[in-house]
Amino acid sequence: MPTVYEGISCKKLMNFIINDDSEIDYLIISICSDDLLPVDLKDVFKLIEQSHCLKFNIYILGDLVGLPLDKWRVRDYLIKEISFLAKNKILTIYWYDGDKIREGNIFFCKTPLHIDRLSYQPKMCLVDLNIDTSSNVRHISFLDSRAYPKNILKNKTKKEIDYIFSQVAEIEKLESIECPFLNNLTISRLPKNLKKLDLRGCENIKIDAECLPPGLDSINLSACRLDYFPDFITTLVKLRFLFLYKNFIDINSANMIPKNVEVLSLYRNKIKEFEVNSMALRRLNLGANPLVKFTLGELPTCLNLGLRKVNLDKLTISQYSNLSIEF
Numbered sequence: 001m002p003t004v005y006e007g008i009s010c011k012k013l014m015n016f017i018i019n020d021d022s023e024i025d026y027l028i029i030s031i032c033s034d035d036l037l038p039v040d041l042k043d044v045f046k047l048i049e050q051s052h053c054l055k056f057n058i059y060i061l062g063d064l065v066g067l068p069l070d071k072w073r074v075r076d077y078l079i080k081e082i083s084f085l086a087k088n089k090i091l092t093i094y095w096y097d098g099d100k101i102r103e104g105n106i107f108f109c110k111t112p113l114h115i116d117r118l119s120y121q122p123k124m125c126l127v128d129l130n131i132d133t134s135s136n137v138r139h140i141s142f143l144d145s146r147a148y149p150k151n152i153l154k155n156k157t158k159k160e161i162d163y164i165f166s167q168v169a170e171i172e173k174l175e176s177i178e179c180p181f182l183n184n185l186t187i188s189r190l191p192k193n194l195k196k197l198d199l200r201g202c203e204n205i206k207i208d209a210e211c212l213p214p215g216l217d218s219i220n221l222s223a224c225r226l227d228y229f230p231d232f233i234t235t236l237v238k239l240r241f242l243f244l245y246k247n248f249i250d251i252n253s254a255n256m257i258p259k260n261v262e263v264l265s266l267y268r269n270k271i272k273e274f275e276v277n278s279m280a281l282r283r284l285n286l287g288a289n290p291l292v293k294f295t296l297g298e299l300p301t302c303l304n305l306g307l308r309k310v311n312l313d314k315l316t317i318s319q320y321s322n323l324s325i326e327f
């Protein structure tokens with residue numbers, strides 16, 4: 001009997017892969033926000049180890065069509081983490097595009113995009129990670145050292161997290177903070193010289209606009225389940241890189257974007273119409289949106305526009321001069 005994690009596409013795929021072979025066990029998983037799995041890897045290990053079958057197939061559904069293999073981040077993670085179980089099991093991972101299956105595309109239900117047959121590799125050892133808060137540190141990451149990383153603050157209390165961020169905020173030379181995949185995070189203090197802030201996958205995040213450093217160059221709020229454009233972003237006048245992919249945002253113009261932003265990703269949101277007049281913008285990703293109208297003003301340089309997984313039959317583009325399109 002297969003184990004299924006997450007939604008409609010997984011259940012549709014199950015109808016195509018189930019057979020009467022009692023020698024094979026199954027696990028069907030849909031990748032959720034920013035390459036996260038909807039299940040703890042320890043539970044995956046347990047399912048495989050406790051299976052009475054020699055063969056164990058793992059079916060992964062994700063946003064994969066059109067991406068080269070080296071861009072499938074979760075693939076590298078899983079192979080490194082799970083290969084130690086291939087010593088006593090025949091493990092195979094099948095990769096599918098979840099969107100195509102959810103749409104009912106029979107070809108993509110029957111045909112995986114890629115197949116990995118795992119070879120045994122020794123189990124990875126987890127190295128204890130201590131956060132360096134010395135005065136000269138430039139970058140802090142709250143991810144552990146696993147191939148499939150977790151935020152080490154995940155089991156901390158709110159009080160403990162607040163204290164840690166208060167300590168980090170005192171590091172004058174700190175330029176980069178990586179703190180993804182931590183739900184219900186509240187940020188009220190940040191280092192004054194911070195340049196890069198990575199908060200992808202932090203659902204229900206709250207940020208005090210007053211604590212944002214004026215010199216912030218890059219911020220990542222992707223896969224945070226945002227259904228609005230954060231007001232505080234408009235105050236970041238030196239921002240050049242803005243990542244808001246895999247949210248539920250519906251905005252219709254780049255006018256809300258700080259004028260110095262050069263790279264903007266709004267991939268997989270709810271955008272139907274979008275207008276660009278920004279002089280600085282060089283790369284814009286509007287892929288996987290229900291986009292029907294794109295209006296481009298007169299720009300001094302070429303704009304690279306990402307339209308992967310956009311229905312081009314329904315899309316109207318005002319002009320193509322100074323426009324390079326990636327599908």
